[in-house]
Amino acid sequence: MSIIEIHNLHKTYTDTSVPVKAVNGINLSIKEGEFTAIVGPSGSGKTTLLNLLGGLDTPTEGDIFIGGMNIKNLTSRQLIDFRLHHIGFVFQSYNLIPVLTALENIAFIMELQGLKKLQRHEVAMKLIKKVGLEGKENFRPGELSGGQQQRVAVARALASRPKFILADEPTANLDSHATEELLNMMADLNKTENMTFIFSTHDKRVMDKARRIVTIDDGKVVY
Amino acid sequence: MITGISWRNLWRNKLRSLVIIAAVAIGILGAVLSDGFMEGMMDQRVNAAIDNEISNIQLHNPDFLLNNDIIYAISQPEQYLEAIRELPQVKGVSQRIICAAMASTAAASAGVTIAGVDPEEEEKVSQISKSITLGAYLNNQQRIPVVIGKKLSDKLGLKINDKLIVTLADSSGTITYGAFLVSGIYQTSNNLFDETHVFVRAKDLGPMLGLTNQVHEMAIALHDNQATQEVFQTLSDQFSSQIKNQKIDIKTWDMVEPLLKSMIEMMTFFSYMFLVIILIALSFAIINTMTMAILERKREIGMLMAIGMTKGRVFLMIMLETFFLSVTGGIIGLLLSYLIVSFYAQHGLDLGAMGSGMSYIGYASTVYFRVNESFYVASVLLIGITSLLSSIPASIKALKLNPVEAIREIN
Ligand SMILES: Nc1ncnc2c1ncn2[C@@H]1O[C@H](COP(=O)(O)OP(=O)(O)O)[C@@H](O)[C@H]1O
Ligand SMILES: [Mg+2]
Numbered sequence: 001m002s003i004i005e006i007h008n009l010h011k012t013y014t015d016t017s018v019p020v021k022a023v024n025g026i027n028l029s030i031k032e033g034e035f036t037a038i039v040g041p042s043g044s045g046k047t048t049l050l051n052l053l054g055g056l057d058t059p060t061e062g063d064i065f066i067g068g069m070n071i072k073n074l075t076s077r078q079l080i081d082f083r084l085h086h087i088g089f090v091f092q093s094y095n096l097i098p099v100l101t102a103l104e105n106i107a108f109i110m111e112l113q114g115l116k117k118l119q120r121h122e123v124a125m126k127l128i129k130k131v132g133l134e135g136k137e138n139f140r141p142g143e144l145s146g147g148q149q150q151r152v153a154v155a156r157a158l159a160s161r162p163k164f165i166l167a168d169e170p171t172a173n174l175d176s177h178a179t180e181e182l183l184n185m186m187a188d189l190n191k192t193e194n195m196t197f198i199f200s201t202h203d204k205r206v207m208d209k210a211r212r213i214v215t216i217d218d219g220k221v222v223y
Numbered sequence: 224m225i226t227g228i229s230w231r232n233l234w235r236n237k238l239r240s241l242v243i244i245a246a247v248a249i250g251i252l253g254a255v256l257s258d259g260f261m262e263g264m265m266d267q268r269v270n271a272a273i274d275n276e277i278s279n280i281q282l283h284n285p286d287f288l289l290n291n292d293i294i295y296a297i298s299q300p301e302q303y304l305e306a307i308r309e310l311p312q313v314k315g316v317s318q319r320i321i322c323a324a325m326a327s328t329a330a331a332s333a334g335v336t337i338a339g340v341d342p343e344e345e346e347k348v349s350q351i352s353k354s355i356t357l358g359a360y361l362n363n364q365q366r367i368p369v370v371i372g373k374k375l376s377d378k379l380g381l382k383i384n385d386k387l388i389v390t391l392a393d394s395s396g397t398i399t400y401g402a403f404l405v406s407g408i409y410q411t412s413n414n415l416f417d418e419t420h421v422f423v424r425a426k427d428l429g430p431m432l433g434l435t436n437q438v439h440e441m442a443i444a445l446h447d448n449q450a451t452q453e454v455f456q457t458l459s460d461q462f463s464s465q466i467k468n469q470k471i472d473i474k475t476w477d478m479v480e481p482l483l484k485s486m487i488e489m490m491t492f493f494s495y496m497f498l499v500i501i502l503i504a505l506s507f508a509i510i511n512t513m514t515m516a517i518l519e520r521k522r523e524i525g526m527l528m529a530i531g532m533t534k535g536r537v538f539l540m541i542m543l544e545t546f547f548l549s550v551t552g553g554i555i556g557l558l559l560s561y562l563i564v565s566f567y568a569q570h571g572l573d574l575g576a577m578g579s580g581m582s583y584i585g586y587a588s589t590v591y592f593r594v595n596e597s598f599y600v601a602s603v604l605l606i607g608i609t610s611l612l613s614s615i616p617a618s619i620k621a622l623k624l625n626p627v628e629a630i631r632e633i634n
Contacts, residue, residue: 047631056529057627077533084531091529091630094522099231104224111224112531160531 003163003196004030004053009062011048011219022048023059024219030164030198035190037210038200045219046200050168053198054087055079067163084112088157088165090199092172095153096141102152103128103137109160127155131185147178154186164196171206183209225536229543233551236516240548243505243512247552248559250501251602255560258494259567259592265487266593267412269476270448272483274350275411276420277476278317278442279451280458285472287439293322294394296437297471306461307443312450315347318438320428324391326371326421328379335375335421337389338440339428348444351409351422358383358407367427369403372417373410381405387421394433401431412588451475494598502605505549506613513545513617524621525629538618545614546607553606557599567592 011023022045030036038046051057053064055071064071066086074082083089096105106124115123128137131151133144141149150170157165167186171179187209189195199206207213215222233240273279282303287295297303300318307316320339325332342361346352351370352360361368369387381387382405389401403423411417429435445454455475465471477484517524524537571589 051627054529056630080528080531080533083529089526089530091526094526094630097228097523097527099228099235100224104227108224109530112536156530 002029002031003067004028004198005063005065006053007063007065009049009052009064010060011045011052011057012060021219023052026062026216026219026221028214028221030196032163032196033190033194034196034198035187035209035211036196036198037207037213038198038216039202039207039210039213040200040216040222041202044217046202046216047168048219049216050166050198050200054089054166055083084109084160086163088160088162090150090153090157090165090167090170092169093146095156096149098141101138101140102133102144102148102155105141105152106156106159109156113160123159124155127159130158130189131155145178147174147181150174150178150182151185154182154189158189158193158195164198167197167199169200169202171201171203176205179203179206225540226543229540230547232516232520232540232544233547239512239515243508243548244552244555246508247505247549247606248556250505251553251556251606252560252563254494254498254501255557255594255598255602256563256592257497258598259560259564259594260572260590261490261494262594262598263568263572263590263592265490267591269483269487271412272480273444273448273476275354275413276349276416277479278348279445279448279476280443280455281474281476281479282441282443282458283439283472283474285469288472288474291321291323293320293392293432293434293439296320296434296439297441298437300436300438300441303441303462303465303471307441307458310454310457312445312447312454314444314446315344317341317345317348317442317444318425319345319440319442320425320432320434320437321439322391322428322432324389326375326379327388327390328381328385331379333375333378333418335419337391337428338420338422339425340422341425345422348442350411354409354411355407356410358405360407361422361424367401367403368406368424370407370409370422371405372420373408374414374418375421376405376408378418381408383408391432393431399431401427403427448476491595495601498598498602498605502609506609509545509549509610509613510616512548513541513614514620516544517541517617517621521624521629525624525626528624529626529630534622537621541618541621542611542614545617546610549606549610549613553603557602560594561599564592564594 006026006028009023009026010021013020013022024045026049038049040046048057052059055074071079071082097108100108103124106127107120110120110123125137128134131154133148133151136144136148141152144152154165171182174182183206186197186199190197201207282297284295284297304316304318307313317340322337324335324337326335340361346360355370356373361370371381371387375381385405387403387405389403391399391401393399409417443454445451452475455473458473459466462471462473466473528537568591571591573589
């Protein structure tokens with residue numbers, strides 16, 4: 001069963017001198033447990049697509065169904081709640097709260113969800129181990145390498161037990177070794193946890209790790 | 224954890240936060256100390272006025288208050304005396320004969336107010352006997368003693384045992400003379416009072432004026448000034464018929480000196496004004512700092528909103544940070560103020576050279592600070608309100624952030 005259905009999705013920016021059709025008629029369905037790379041050159045519309053998918057931005061036209069529900073029908077307040085409970089986010093950078101430790105960053109999202117302190121701590125500690133950062137749980141983001149920070153971000157995304165995780169160019173700031181490590185870890189979590197990952201990249205090496213590749217250009221799915 | 228985040232965020236730019244914390248602390252310190260100084264000064268002025276000049280409650284012939292003529296006396300004062308002395312709050316009652324006179328020596332003269340008193344009773348009511356700096360009080364064996372103020376002794380060049388000639392008009396309007404010997408020189412904190420008030424025995428002054436069994440003023444001293452209103456009520460009820468028949472008039476110290484009372488009220492008002500003005504000034508600095516902090520953290524706040532933090536929580540986070548920023552400074556300021564006020568409450572602040580000018584208008588040259596509890600409470604509340612209001616502009620900035628745009632700045 002597909003957990004994401006995208007129908008005839010359009011996003012046109014009109015605040016520019018010439019309207020930009022950043023997403024221009026995309027149809028796509030993603031099944032539970034998929035490990036999907038959205039690939040395309042810079043400016044092709046990857047970020048716009050992921051933002052629409054994550055409920056951060058609203059489409060000009062078309063529908064997005066998540067778990068069978070059209071997210072267009074949610075109020076902005078409901079959408080915040082929906083993001084908190086159903087979608088995991090990993091951004092390119094500035095993922096973490098600098099004044100919180102790795103462990104606290106992971107626990108924080110569970111606090112937003114209203115989990116009890118003991119449970120938060122337990123789950124966060126488990127996730128720290130899972131992403132291979134045991135011993136670094138009390139480090140603040142500034143004391144971690146870029147790759148380690150992204151792993152904390154993935155752990156944070158997992159901690160909210162979402163339906164899927166969206167990662168917009170998660171490896172863009174990483175060197176090739178850290179990129180490889182992060183992708184392997186994500187692929188691993190995809191298998192062991194059956195977590196659905198959708199990530200964007202324009203990096204050839206990253207594409208190799210993906211099990212499904214959706215190539216877009218000029219706001220359209222090319223193949 | 225939001226509380227923790229806010230507190231830690233405060234220390235991300237240590238210098239910037241410390242500057243604001245110091246500014247708040249100094250501002251509060253300034254407001255509290257100035258209030259402590261002013262209240263202390265007023266306290267002393269009031270106490271001095273009550274102790275030396277007015278006492279707590281006074282009885283007069285109502286006409287005497289309009290026209291200080293000696294003919295407007297209270298007749299048969301003993302009808303009041305017993306009842307007043309019976310009240311447990313009363314420390315003493317002094318019956319005074321009061322008249323205006325010209326005091327002269329061979330060299331100079333000055334207009335004065337002469338009070339003829341019973342030395343023992345007067346001692347319970349006013350501090351004059353304790354303010355004698357040279358010589359002795361009225362209760363010595365001298366023939367016709369007078370106690371004068373230091374200022375008058377300087378002015379007329381009088382020393383102990385010198386003769387002072389007093390010229391006055393008796394009850395029939397005839398000018399008479401009397402000679403007194405200076406037995407003591409007193410000094411209070413009010414130079415003007417010292418220059419114009421002299422004390423003699425009622426038994427010497429009464430016959431000179433042709434008054435028998437008549438007094439102009441009954442000054443009542445209480446053990447505690449707090450009881451003034453209560454005693455005033457009791458006496459007003461007890462003597463209601465005499466009051467109605469215009470035989471006597473009862474006044475509390477603040478009715479006798481309404482200016483003193485309104486000065487206290489004005490000083491209190493200014494203290495609060497000063498506090499509010501300082502806090503308004505500080506709020507601009509707080510607003511500026513918080514807005515800067517939020518603009519620097521745009522992407523982080525955008526990220527938090529993206530992953531599912533509600534506007535309410537973002538607002539709470541910023542409000543708490545502003546609160547910590549202001550309240551940390553406020554607490555430091557209040558603690559320092561409290562310590563300094565306590566110190567000067569005990570040891571007093573000597574105004575030195577400036578103080579001698581102050582004492583001419585009735586203020587002590589050493590000020591013992593006092594801050595009303597309500598001023599501390601008001602400070603705490605106002606700091607809280609200031610921090611709450613100051614957090615609004617930064618919060619609005621944050622809530623206006625569009626997470627998509629804030630995040631896009633990342634990539
Ligand atoms: N807020 C915006 N306003 C106007 N144009 C935008 C905005 N965001 C993105 N675009 C444009 O939309 C197109 C797609 O951008 P984006 O989704 O960021 O692509 P990618 O992530 O693949 O680089 C680009 O041409 C970009 O300039
Ligand atoms: Mg992009």
